[in-house]
Amino acid sequence: MKKISLKDIAQKAGVSTALVSYVLNGKEKETRVGEAIAKKVREIAKELNYQPNHLAKSLRSGKTHTIGLIIADISNPFFANIARVVEDEAKRNGYTVIIGSCDENAEKSWDLLNVLINRQVDGFIIVSCEGSENQIRYLKERNLPFVLLDRHFPDIETDFVATNNYKASYDAGIHLIESGYERIGLIAYQSEMYHMVERIRGYKHALNDNNIAFDANWLKEVTFENMEQEVKTAIDAYLAADYKIEALIFATYGLAINGLKYINELRLKVPSDLAIVSFGQAEVFDLYYCPITYLRQPLELLGKTSVEYLLKKMKNPEEGMKQTLMEAKLIARDSSMAKSTWMAE
Amino acid sequence: MKKISLKDIAQKAGVSTALVSYVLNGKEKETRVGEAIAKKVREIAKELNYQPNHLAKSLRSGKTHTIGLIIADISNPFFANIARVVEDEAKRNGYTVIIGSCDENAEKSWDLLNVLINRQVDGFIIVSCEGSENQIRYLKERNLPFVLLDRHFPDIETDFVATNNYKASYDAGIHLIESGYERIGLIAYQSEMYHMVERIRGYKHALNDNNIAFDANWLKEVTFENMEQEVKTAIDAYLAADYKIEALIFATYGLAINGLKYINELRLKVPSDLAIVSFGQAEVFDLYYCPITYLRQPLELLGKTSVEYLLKKMKNPEEGMKQTLMEAKLIARDSSMAKSTWMAE
Structure with a gap:
């Protein structure tokens, strides 16, 4: 043709x-x-x-009207859905989004970054993975416009828009304590990423502020690579302990899915055997036999704001740093209902 | 730096x-x-x-070692997960994947295709959306290597790897009939896409082969844009009918999620009020109070094979056409258990 x-x-x-x-x-x-x-x-x-002919056009303008979006894991519905928001918002502003998923792997993230730099995207929106600080510094030093989304590095001055993870996790703890639970576990990732560190910190503070002595056995940190097996091991350990936990917080959607599957396998009843609160959001929390209490992150607003910040940065590289932490909202449902309610039944 | x-x-x-x-x-x-x-x-x-410097390297070799993957909807976990498989397989072969999601919108798909052609990807893997036949013809006529994944156009000779949707849908119908259900509904998309047409055809044939007269009121076709509302309207119509359906097949994951939410809202019990079988696969089907029978599409194999075909095509453009239909497997669970089982309870 x-x-x-x-x-x-x-x-x-x-x-x-x-x-x-x-x-x-x-x-x-x-x-x-x-x-x-x-x-x-x-x-x-x-x-x-x-x-x-976009290429010819962009050679003239020096702009490609393309945004590179690097997400940590495309198979996580939170990131897939936020990618959809970023695309819609970019489209409304005349930009096309090219996506790369690094599967929580810093080396893969480097590859993607290079591929996209060489493809001359105008700017980046990045959900960083562990060990990718040098990539962020590289973008900064080359003055390539970018915004970090959902995860950021407190030691690197960048634009970012993320959830206040400390506060969200603190809220989850307080909610469970107010519902009458005292022995509260947390399954998190073994990670130095700030969002994970903050989720652990918030949980501990909620216990501390309510004079509940944190038991080191309550916190289980599993690896992303062996998540399925390690979540099972963690739950087994909880159940074998002298003082069983009464409630459990999952620090991510992936951890919750694996945990809930195993909880079903063991025929544990939620919330009477184990009350549940989870980070992340997905249809599965609505459709579980006992609807799951979760921390609703402002997915739409996070996605839209990241595009807004990037467009501003691309228009005027001298714009001041924009850093926003947004609040998650705890959506209380049956999986964490007041202990008195189900004990009376 | x-x-x-x-x-x-x-x-x-x-x-x-x-x-x-x-x-x-x-x-x-x-x-x-x-x-x-x-x-x-x-x-x-x-x-x-x-x-x-990949760009300099690729200018010498004429290859960029990049594959463009266009998917119909990134927020659908089936596509997000298949994207993950394509990436892993491409990576194993030394290729980086750039993803674009067209949100079932042919215009957006054109934009993405152009962006990726101008970014000089070596080839494409495409999950086509409705009305994008001209884009496929365009790729063919320009001799750009590509493979269609999951969806194909029977009127256009292309390489493709997809599920045998007719057979899968036929199997779903037969399974329900063998479980004792006769009045069986199907909620599908209003679409001329071949995969959807085939799902409707398979369902009708299963009824016909078992001497069940198909009632036109059993088939509801809803639009992608107003799916949520139209699924509710469809279920309301089923319930208001003189002869209520006993079982319902959802032709996609998205339809099932919306349907199951509404079924819960109405406090209908699965399977005694309504037995369910669904296309698509997702954690939610495992974790629903009554595990959902679904058609497991060979996601891993579909993704891997698409990469394999594309690499062959890129290596040797004269390679013969490769067209493969793979079988889905019906995973029978409680949502479609034999009528006699729950009637005896």
């Missing part, structure tokens, strides 16, 4: 090539092209399946 | 730039560089955070 040119459209429409160019570049208003003519040109362009 | 060059590494290692180039391009064996020297060079490259 021959590539359709502006000239082809001009010939068919019986107008000049320049006029076609004006219309297709959205400049008909400036040049006072009549609306009927503009409409005709657009229709013919569509009919002939005209594809603007 | 100054970009690290081969020369920088050579100086630090005390060897020639050419030798560094040999090592970093994996040619040390050919040139008989000692292993100790090679190791030293690699370590210094790592230490200095050397980034090979």
Whole structure:
């Protein structure tokens, strides 16, 4: 198939090539092209399946109108859904998003970053993975515009938009304590990432502020790679302990899914055998036999704001640093209902 | 930060730039560089955070070692998970994957295709959306290597790897009939896409082969855009009918999620009020109070095979057409248990 040119459209429409160019570049208003003519040109362009040459266009403008989005794990619905929000928002602003998923692997993240830099995206939105600090420093030092999304590094000055994970986790602890639970476990990732450190810190503070002595056996840290097996081992250890925990917080969606599957396997009843609160959000929390209390992160707002910050940064690289922590909201449901409620039943 | 060059590494290692180039391009064996020297060079490259210039490299080779993956909807876990498989398999073969999601929108799909063509990916793997036939023809006519994944167009000769949707849907119908259900509904998308047409055809044939007269009210076709509301309306219509359906097949994961939420809202009991079988696969089907019978599509194999076909096509454009339909497997669980079982309870 021959590539359709502006000239082809001009010939068919019986107008000049320049006029076609004006219309297709959205400049008909400036040049006072009549609306009927503009409409005709657009229709013919569509009919002939005209594809603007973005590359040529971007070589002229120095802009590609493309955003690179690197997410930590595409198979995690939180990230997949936030990617959808970023795309919609970018599209509304005339940008196309190219996505790479690094599967929580810093080496893969480097590859993706390089591929996207070489593909000349205008800027980046990044959900960082562990060990990728040097990549963020690299972007900074090369003055490539970027915004960190959902996860950030407190030691590196960057634009970011993330959830206040300390507060969210603190709220989860307080909620369980207020519901009458005292021995509260937390399953988290073994990670030095700030969001994970903050989730552990918030949980501990909630206990401390309520004079509950934190028992080191209550906190289990598992690896991302062997999550399935290690979550099982953690739950087994909880159940074998002298003083069993009464409630359990899952620090991520993935941990919750693996944990809930095993809890079902063991035929434990939620909440009477074990009350549950989880980070992350997904349909499964609604449809579980005992709806799961979760921390609703402001997914829409996180995604939209990351695009907004990036566009501002790209427009004016001298803009001041923008750093926003947003609050998660605890959505209380049956999985953490007041102990007095189910004990009375 | 100054970009690290081969020369920088050579100086630090005390060897020639050419030798560094040999090592970093994996040619040390050919040139008989000692292993100790090679190791030293690699370590210094790592230490200095050397980034090979892929663009320059690909300009020489004419290859970018990048695959463009266009999926129909990133927020659908089936596609997000298949993207993960494609990435892993591509990575194993030395390729990086750039993903675009078109949200079932043909215009967005065009944009993505153009962005990725201009970014010079070596080939495409595409989960097509409705109305994108012209895009597939465009790729064919330009001799750009591609493989269709999960969805294909029977009228266009292309490489593809997809599920045998007719058979899967037929199996779902037969399974329900054998479990004692006769009045069986199907909620599908209003779509001319072949995979959807085939799912409807298989369902009808299963009824027909068992002398069950298909009632036009049993089939509800909803739009992707207003799925949530239209699924509710469909279920309301089923319940208001003189002869209520006893069992319901959801033609996609998204339809099932919306349907199950509404079924819970109405406090219908699965399977005694309504037996359920669904396409798609997700954690939610395991964790629902009554585990959901579903058609397990060979996600891993679909993803891997698409990469395999694409790599072959890129290596040898003259390779014959490869078209594979794979079988889904019905995973029978409580949501479609034999009517006699729960009636006896």
